[in-house]
Amino acid sequence: AQVSERETRLASALRDLGVAEGDRVGTLCWNNQAHLEAYLAIPCMGAVLHTLNLRLSPQQLIFTINHAEDRVVIVDASLLPLLAGVFPHLTTVKHVIVVGEGDTSVFGDIATSYEQALAAAVPEFEWPELDELSAAAMCYTTGTTGDPKGVVYSHRSMYLHCFGVWGGLTLSDSDKLLPIVPMFHVNAWGIPYAGWMLGCTLIMPDRFLQPEPLAKLIEAEKPTFLGGVPTIFTGLLQYADTTPIDFSSVRIAVCGGSAVPRSLMESAEQKHGLRIIQAWGMTETSPIGAVALPPRGTPASEEMQWRVKTGRVAAGIELRICGDDGDVLPWDGTAIGEIEARGPWVTGSYYKVDAPERFHDGWLRTGDVGTIDSNGYVQISDRSKDVIKSGGEWISSVELENLLAGHPAVLEAAVIGVPDERWQERPLGCIVLKEGQTADAATLREYLTGKVAKWWLPERWAFLPELPKTSVGKQDKKLLRAMHADGAFTVVELAHSER
Numbered sequence: 001a002q003v004s005e006r007e008t009r010l011a012s013a014l015r016d017l018g019v020a021e022g023d024r025v026g027t028l029c030w031n032n033q034a035h036l037e038a039y040l041a042i043p044c045m046g047a048v049l050h051t052l053n054l055r056l057s058p059q060q061l062i063f064t065i066n067h068a069e070d071r072v073v074i075v076d077a078s079l080l081p082l083l084a085g086v087f088p089h090l091t092t093v094k095h096v097i098v099v100g101e102g103d104t105s106v107f108g109d110i111a112t113s114y115e116q117a118l119a120a121a122v123p124e125f126e127w128p129e130l131d132e133l134s135a136a137a138m139c140y141t142t143g144t145t146g147d148p149k150g151v152v153y154s155h156r157s158m159y160l161h162c163f164g165v166w167g168g169l170t171l172s173d174s175d176k177l178l179p180i181v182p183m184f185h186v187n188a189w190g191i192p193y194a195g196w197m198l199g200c201t202l203i204m205p206d207r208f209l210q211p212e213p214l215a216k217l218i219e220a221e222k223p224t225f226l227g228g229v230p231t232i233f234t235g236l237l238q239y240a241d242t243t244p245i246d247f248s249s250v251r252i253a254v255c256g257g258s259a260v261p262r263s264l265m266e267s268a269e270q271k272h273g274l275r276i277i278q279a280w281g282m283t284e285t286s287p288i289g290a291v292a293l294p295p296r297g298t299p300a301s302e303e304m305q306w307r308v309k310t311g312r313v314a315a316g317i318e319l320r321i322c323g324d325d326g327d328v329l330p331w332d333g334t335a336i337g338e339i340e341a342r343g344p345w346v347t348g349s350y351y352k353v354d355a356p357e358r359f360h361d362g363w364l365r366t367g368d369v370g371t372i373d374s375n376g377y378v379q380i381s382d383r384s385k386d387v388i389k390s391g392g393e394w395i396s397s398v399e400l401e402n403l404l405a406g407h408p409a410v411l412e413a414a415v416i417g418v419p420d421e422r423w424q425e426r427p428l429g430c431i432v433l434k435e436g437q438t439a440d441a442a443t444l445r446e447y448l449t450g451k452v453a454k455w456w457l458p459e460r461w462a463f464l465p466e467l468p469k470t471s472v473g474k475q476d477k478k479l480l481r482a483m484h485a486d487g488a489f490t491v492v493e494l495a496h497s498e499r
């Protein structure tokens with residue numbers, strides 16, 4: 001009730017600032033109540049919620065605000081320095097609304113306090129009857145190539161996506177949801193909307209996403225559901241190794257955004273009693289596309305063989321695999337190609353950008369390469385731009401990375417293709433070791449032996465203090481390849497006798 005009243009006041013305040021139907025309102029906020037109020041007020045008044053990714057480079061942040069032509073930006077006080085830094089380059093922003101206290105001098109008289117604006121606004125708003133196909137929200141992709149591309153979600157697509165979230169992630173009104181995935185990335189997977197519609201409890205971590213405060217929040221608030229990317233769970237479980245966390249309230253921890261290693265799922269379950277379920281999706285698919293829940297009736301001892309897959313296609317989504325020549329391949333678990341998607345919450349275009357190469361006869365080309373089996377379980381082996389083709393055959397970097405992550409000394413692993421005179425390309429294993437642990441190239445190669453085809457085994461290895469990440473915490477393999485090309489790190493090449 002409190003959020004509803006404040007949401008109504010926010011809509012009134014925005015209208016008083018001149019925000020009209022169709023106008024874009026940016027939010028530069030963490031996962032908190034004010035952001036939820038903006039999630040509700042902005043689309044319902046007919047304006048468009050544009051969640052700004054606070055981890056983009058300043059140039060990309062400027063690009064997204066100007067490209068979307070945001071009229072107002074709502075900003076958390078903790079993020080004021082970020083907005084202040086890019087502000088001189090913003091061409092369309094007429095008002096800045098600040099949640100909390102902070103230095104707003106750079107904005108002059110266009111800055112308003114969120115609380116004061118809400119207090120001054122009337123708690124009444126005549127919510128318009130909107131066309132269900134009109135824009136409700138937008139999110140820019142975080143791709144590593146070119147400018148970010150805007151994906152617009154309609155009221156219809158977001159409403160239907162909520163059904164996908166409820167069913168796919170098995171939510172009910174007795175759930176207490178803790179979205180760790182940021183609200184600036186694909187609407188936090190739709191969890192705030194789906195949870196709000198169902199009447200779930202929403203637990204907001206704000207900006208305190210480090211293992212220690214998250215552990216305290218989990219123990220104090222007892223969520224039944226967690227949603228986050230693998231990096232978050234890796235950090236949380238590492239912390240739990242030394243300071244046990246009581247996860248007993250958590251029924252399901254949904255993990256996605258990049259491949260989830262089997263070792264992470266196994267150690268979460270065996271050591272900490274945390275059941276991780278993998279899911280797949282992308283900004284363009286709102287994002288729910290596939291969820292790796294095991295088929296009904298699977299005995300507990302056999303669950304893992306399903307859960308390590310990328311996911312089973314969600315109800316409402318259609319997937320197909322296409323070969324190099326565009327031919328549609330069978331769902332037989334073997335035929336490998338680019339995965340294409342369509343459905344009521346899959347985008348058909350990008351905002352103000354023509355990108356015909358991303359669509360194929362009305363299907364979205366996901367850029368993910370993999371297989372689908374006859375039960376509809378997807379297994380992604382690579383991003384199309386990250387595939388490794390050695391002697392004309394594909395090597396799955398995702399599979400090698402997942403296996404390497406299971407070695408007790410390995411904290412993180414990335415496998416990239418590097419030029420090779422004989423095979424055109426060969427895999428290079430890039431490894432970050434756990435603190436105080438050792439493992440050399442020969443040991444890691446030996447560890448993989450027998451688990452994959454012999455010709456997949458990397459002979460080149462590099463040990464790095466950390467791996468480069470994108471703005472949403474995924475491995476930035478493009479940067480890693482560029483670092484390798486620039487000789488930014490040392491590569492160990494095993495001699496033939498050591499292979």
Ligand code: AMP
Pocket residue numbers: 141142143186255256257258259260278279280281282283284287310366367368380383472
């Ligand atoms: P984004 O639009 O930034 O959310 O990125 C979407 C991309 O993340 C997908 O196209 C996949 O490449 C990757 N991704 C998401 N979930 C998974 C998963 N479970 N396994 C492997 N890759 C994933």
